[in-house]
Amino acid sequence: MQVKHVMTPDPQTLPLDATLYEAARVMRDRGIGDVLVTYAGRLCGVVTDRDIVVRAVAESRDTALTPLGDVCTAELTTVRPDDDTGKAARLMSEQAVRRLPVVxxxxRPLGIVCIGDLATADGQPGPLTEISKAPPNN
Known part of the structure; x- marks a missing residue:
């Protein structure tokens, strides 16, 4: 199966100079845990809810003034839509990440594939599949 069949299309993006506050509001309002960071429409980073807590709040940064570029992860592992899901799973394991931007x-970001997407893709029952299907606990 190809990544394009399991990815979440049209991922939420924000420009590099958007603030952490803006990213946190988007995550809350959309019930998501990450935002892709772009510069001139091209992927340049990702910021997660955990990044905001660990790299900003815990460091007493002002989230209304701190740009995403100051805390986002810039060294990314990505996949293409036509890559197979096995490759995505292997990359997640090798890089110890839970999500991969699809470019x-x-x-240019086209989607995002997370470990839960891969868990539900094969249709096999199991705890990760059930957890992944559960609604968010906002």
């Missing part, structure tokens, strides 16, 4: 040849 085109020009590094």
């Amino acid at each position: 085109d040849d020009e590094q």
Whole structure:
């Protein structure tokens, strides 16, 4: 199966100079845990809810003034929509990440695939599949 069949399309993106406060509000309002960071429409980073807590709040940074570029993860592992899900799973394991941005040849974000997407893709029952299908606990 290809990544494009299991990814979440049209991921939430914010520009590099958007603030942590803006990202946190988007995450809350959409019930998501990450935002892809872009510069001139190209992927340049990812910021997670955990990044905001650990790299900003715990360091007493002002979330209304701190740009995403100051705390986002910039060294990313990505996949293409036509890559197979086995490759995505292998990369997640090798890189110890739970999500992979899906990009085109020009590094424009097309989607995001997370460990839960891969767990539900094969249709096999199991605890991760059930957890992944559960609604968010906002």
